[in-house]
Amino acid sequence: MKSVVVHADGKVLVEERPVPTVQHPDDVLVRIAYSGLCGSDIPRIFAQGAHFYPITLGHEFSAEVVEYGENVRDLTAGDAVVCVPLQPCFACEECQRHAFSQCKHYQFIGSRSDGGNTEYLVVPRSNLFKLPAGSSLLQGAFLEPITVGxxxxxxxxxxAGKEVIVIGAGTIGQLAIQCARAxxxxxxxxxxxxxxxxxxxQQTGASFVYNSSEMSAEDIATQLAPRRFDQLILETAGTPQTVALALDIAGxxxxxxxxxxxxxxxxxxxKTFGFILRKELKILGSWMNYSAPWPGSEWQQAIDLCEQLQLEPLIATMGNAQHFxxxxxxxxxxxxxxxILLNMTER
Known part of the structure; x- marks a missing residue:
């Protein structure tokens, strides 16, 4: 089978690998349909940030079920599924308290083990979200990033009823904008x-847009002044400047x-730190996309929203393994x- 493999020198190559087989009763062999490149993959590729090399990345993928172990009773061949990449231990105190993202012993598909940038992959049943009948596998490849927002x-x-401000209009930000509107x-x-x-x-749901390279924080805050109450600000860009901007413009x-x-x-x-105190801001950290019961209501909510979201405008390019x-x-x-999407249905 073809796999897109990342090497320690930053080269990404298409290589032939053996098709994996089901070894455990809870395992599922899936045929990958679509797999997306995540921003978190960039340092793994170009900055030697992966846990090992060579590695096949990919944690945002949809697939069809091929085979499964004897303990898997709720899937059949041909079912459409989506990867739920976090693999918590489910035994530590964090997991027992449903803080799955804080598990001390977690693994992660596409990061700490090979992922979905390949033709076939074996995945534990607990790491697959079954899509409703008739769901689009292309939509399914966006499910994981949708759940982040x-x-x-x-x-x-x-x-609901809040003034939502999204700083950073990359893929996660664009999806959060559309979800907030919906x-x-x-x-x-x-x-x-x-x-x-x-x-x-603006095309996909934003009521107002501001370019922070052309406007100062003070200018943006002035524009936001009529909408300064009941604000929920999502900082999705992940830079020191945008974190400071979020605090500077907050109402x-x-x-x-x-x-x-x-x-x-x-x-x-x-001055910026003082805004946290003076404005009595409520700061919350958001890490990954899981809650109880596993993997969390976010996943069902994401598929329920898909028909209302414009996903294709977010795709820069899509093609087979070599194109990817x-x-x-x-x-x-x-x-x-x-x-950037890998289309494994295109050989």
Whole structure:
């Protein structure tokens, strides 16, 4: 079978690998349909950030069931499924308290073990979310990134009637914007430095857009002043500047959900830190996308919302294994312009 393999030198190659087989009674062999490149994969490819090499990445994938072990009784061959990549131990105190994302002994498909950028993969039944009959496998490949934003919204107690502000209009941000609109936000504002991303956000659900490379934090705060109450700010860009921006523009008693992962140290000015106190901001961290009962209501909510979301405009390129490998190799040193998708139905 064909696998897209990442090597320690940052090269992404299409290689032939043996088809895996079901070894355990809870295992499921799946045939991959679509698999997306996540922003978290970039350092694994280009900055030697993976746990081992060579590695097959991919934790945002949809697939069809081929075979399964004797303990699997709720799947049949041909069923459409989506990967739930976190593998908590389910035994530690964190897991017993349903803090699955804080499990001390977790594994992760596509990061700590090989993932879905391949033709076939064996996955434990607990790491598969069964899609309803008639669901699109292409939509399924977006389910994991959709749940990232939904998890933050859940931690914030929902977004209905709130002024939702999303800082960072990459894939996670774009999906969060659309979900917030669908879930009853009073208004949705997108902030980014890329005019193309802002134009797309406005096309797919943002009521207001601001370019933070052209406007100061004070200017943006002035524009937000009429909508300064009942704010829920989602920081999805994951840079020190955007975290500071979230705090600078927040209104009184705003909720600030930190979703993006920082790769540089955060240093806040005394003035910006003072805003946390003076405005009595509610800061919450959002890590991954899981809750109880496993894997969490976010996953069912995501598939329920899919028909209301515009997903295809988020795709930068999609193709077979070689096209995917070429597209990823071409990214070296460049920002992602949209979702890069592996289409394993295209041989």
């Amino acid at each position: 939904l998890h933050a919204l859940k931690l914030a107690g929902g977004c 879930l009853g936000a009073k208004a949705v504002t997108a902030i980014d430095i890329n005019p193309q991303r802002l134009a797309l956000a 009184p008693h705003a909720q600030v959900a930190l979703v993006g992962t920082l790769h540089k140290d955060l240093q806040l000015s005394a 490998a070429d597209s990823v190799n071409a990214l070296a040193g460049k920002p992602m312009a949209g979702k």
